[in-house]
Amino acid sequence: MSEEMWELRLYVAGQTAKSMTALTNLKTYCEKHLKGRYRLEIIDLLQHPQLAEGDQILAIPTLVRKMPAPIRRVIGDLSNHERVLVGLDLRAIDPS
Amino acid sequence: MSNQSLPRITPFSQLPKALTGIEGLDEITEGGLPLGRPTLVCGSAGCGKTLLGIEFLVRGILDYDEPGVLMAFEETAAELSANVTSLGFDLPQLVADKKLRLDHVHIDRAEIDETGEYDLEGLFIRLGYAIDTIGAKRVVLDTIESLFSGFSNEAVLRSEIRRLFRWLKDKGVTTVITAERGEGTLTRQGLEEYVSDCVILLDNRVIDQVTTRRLRIVKYRGSTHGTNEYPYIITEDGISVLPVTSLKLEHTVSNEIISTGVADLDAMFQRGGLYQGSSGLITGTAGTAKTTLAASFALEACRRGERCLYFAFEESPAQLLRNMATVGLDLQPFVENGQLRIEASRPTLNGLERHLVTIHRLIGQFRPQTVIIDPISNLISVGSISEVRSMLTRLVDFLKVKGINALFTALVSSSRGQQEMADEGISSLVDTWIHVRDLEGVGERNRGISILKARGMAHSNQVREFVVTEQGIRLLDVLVGPTGIITGASRLAQHIQEQARQIATKQEAERRDRGLERKRRVLEATIANLRTEFESVEEELRRVNSEEQQRHDVQTEERRHLGHNFSVRPPAASNGSGA
Known part of the structure; x- marks a missing residue:
């Protein structure tokens, strides 16, 4: 499972403060826990x-883990x- | 935010409204829901909130060419489509025609982890996109409260919902938001705080095991509206709200006269019948031939060539036909040629409203000129007096507006029958009120008929006895005795008494004649006696006279003889022979 490629999708609406914070935070986690195996x-x-309906987006920002x-x-x-960490189930593969 | 809560000042004297197309709702809202504003529809489970929303959209698309968006938080598009297929709403087709968009919002607490600040911009974008792609004018948010189950941060939710309603208003879409009824509040989450323009409350009550749904407009800012609770039902054609007070009293009237089917009864009305398009009521105690009168009316209508719809709440069609045939009312041919339709059902089968809707629907299908409901009083077993009253008011109004001749029968208890009918308020609704009753006399019952009221024409004030013969109903001539009108056996007794009196009078006259005769004879006898007496007196007198004369003659003779003797002396013997 740890070899699996992670596919993450972050939904934002414009360059709002919340979106920018989310993006910054997300990048930190990914670099820390999933370095090299995430998209x-x-x-x-x-x-x-039109993409909002498909992933059932209501709240902004929303991060969707498509894979695994x-x-x-x-x-x-x-x-x-x-x-x-709980939400994305990252803890299980936390190397630390 | 602060300036957003200020109400917008509209230059219109009356708020612009969007017709819902839902039967009856547009009447009580006086033109529909507030155009371009949100309306909150709240109610407990099973009230038809979603249905009302969907019908609002579908009617908007079909009748007013206003595309719509349905955002469903509880059911998927497929489920919704399936649910309303039975009502004849083809949602997939409308979606394919780009008139409707169904967007199912899936909310599952387990799938959502909150990790910090967020807002519901995604919902706005989704909704905005859906609205813009089809140019929607109408939006339905089916139970937006589901959001509360998905997100834990209530403060954010509330401000977002407030923003959403504001945003919808600015978009200019007419929105229906459904919400679950809360304990002691209109909605579980207090959504009514945010929707200030129009709030409609749906209610589902079970009274005496009969479910009645009611709709009430709690609030309608900037507009007048019906304030009552209006029963509504969910029919094969969607929701049907039944307003009455908003129906206007401006139906046209006819001057034509139609027969009641009983010639003698017609004669009791000054104009020889009832006005066409008027409604009549026959009240009476049990077994006073109400149904027979009603059937006569139906038969007469059929003979006029009209279509007649007969609602029988007591008898099956076959039973009715058989029974009426025995009194010379042959309805069978008219049933066969389709002029007469008998709809029999148990009153308790349905709630009152459903009865009313059934009646409405059948009238719509059959298009009768005459409608008979026999008896309306049986409907009372279904609802309370006030419900029945409002239902009947609506029915009578409906029939009058359509110009349909209506005849209702009502069973009343003998003691306070008229009071009862007045209680139900139906007496003030109908134009003609005929009362049939038992006239109980010496050891028997007879039937009497009288007209209590007939709007717009003079009528007889007599209580007429009538009999049900093999040729239908026949009214008997009025026989007024010293103690009131006379019926049945008393009628016979009266007849005999009268004959006896006549004979007695005759005998009396004869007796008087005989008395006179006797008197005459007595007098005649007396006259004869007197005459006899007179005759004897006369005879006596005559005799005396003649003796006198004789004596005088003798004297004269003697005197002459004496004188003669004086010269020639007669013998002495001759002295004793005279005087």
């Missing part, structure tokens, strides 16, 4: 509103370290 896609719903299955969703600016 991050950032979707700005202001430009692609099952799909998991984390909302908010990712500032709560603990909850992000």
Whole structure:
């Protein structure tokens, strides 16, 4: 499982403060826990509103873990370290 | 934020409204929901909130060409489509026509982890996108409260919901938001705080084992509206709200006269019948031939060539036909040629409203000129008096507006029958009120009929006895005795008494004649006696006279003889022979 490629998708709406915070936080986690085996896609719903329905996006920002299955969703600016790790199930593969 | 909560001042004297297309709702809202504003529809489970929302959208698309968006938080698009297929709403087709967008919002607490600050911009974007792609004018958010189960940060949610309603308003879409009824509040989450324009409350009550749904407009800012609780039902064609007070009293009237089917009864009305399009009521105690009168009316309507719809709440069609055939009312041919339709059902089968809707629907399908409901009083077993009253008011109004001749029968208890009908308020609704009753006399019951009221024409004030013969109903001539009108056996007794009196009078006259005769004879006898007496007196006198004369003659003779003797002396013997 640890060899698996992670596919992450971050939904934002414009360059809001929350979105920017979320992005910064996310990059930190990924670099720390998933270095080299993640793919991050950032979707700005202001430009692609049609994509919101497909991933059942309500809250902004929302991070969706597409891979590995099952799909998991984390909302908010990712500032709560603990909850992000639990939410994305990152702890299991935490090397530390 | 602060300036957003200020109400917008509209230059319109009346708020612009969007017609919902839902039967009856537009009447009580006086033109529909507030245009471009959110409306909150709240109610407990099973009230038809979602259905109301969907119908609002579908009618908007079909009737007013206003595309709509349905954002469903509870059911998926497929489920919703399946649920309303039975109502004839083809949602997938509308979606394919780009008139409707269904967006199912899936919320599962387990799948959402909150990790910091967030807002619901995603919902706005989704909704905005859905609205913009089809140019939607109407939006339904089906139970937005589900959000509360998905997100734990209530403060954020509340401010976002407030922002959402504001945003919808600015978008200019007419929105229906459904919400679950809360304990002691209109909605579980207090959404009514945010929707200040129009709040509609749906209610589902079970009274005496009969479910009645009611709709009430709790609030409608900037507009007048019906304030009552209006029963509504979910029919095969969607929601049907049944307002009455908003129906206007401005139906046209006819001057034509139609027969009641009983010629003698017609004659009791000054104009020889009832006005066309009027409604009549026959009240009476049990077994006073109400149904027979109603059937006569139906038969007469059929003979006029009209279509007649007969609602029987007591008898099956076959039973009714058989029974009426025995009194010479042959309805069978008219049933066969389709002029007469008998709808029999148990009153307790449905709630009152459903009865009313059934009646409405059948009238809509059959298009009768005459409608008979026999008896309306049976419906009372279904609801309370006040419910029945409002239902009947609506029904009578409906029939009048349509110009349909209506005849209702009602069973009343003998003691306070008229009071009862007045209680139900139906007496003030109908134009003609005929009362049939038992006239109980010496050891028997007879039937009497009288007209209590007939709007717009003079009528007889008599209580007429009537009989149900093999040729239908026949009214008997009025026979007024010293103690009131006379019926049945008393009628016979009266007849005999009268004959006896006549004979007595005759005999009396004869007796008087005989008395006179006798007197005459007595007098004649007396006259004869007197005459005899007179004759004897006369005879006596005559005799005396003649003796006198004789004596005088004798004297004269003697005197002459004496004188003669004086010269020639007669013998002495001759002295004794005279005087």
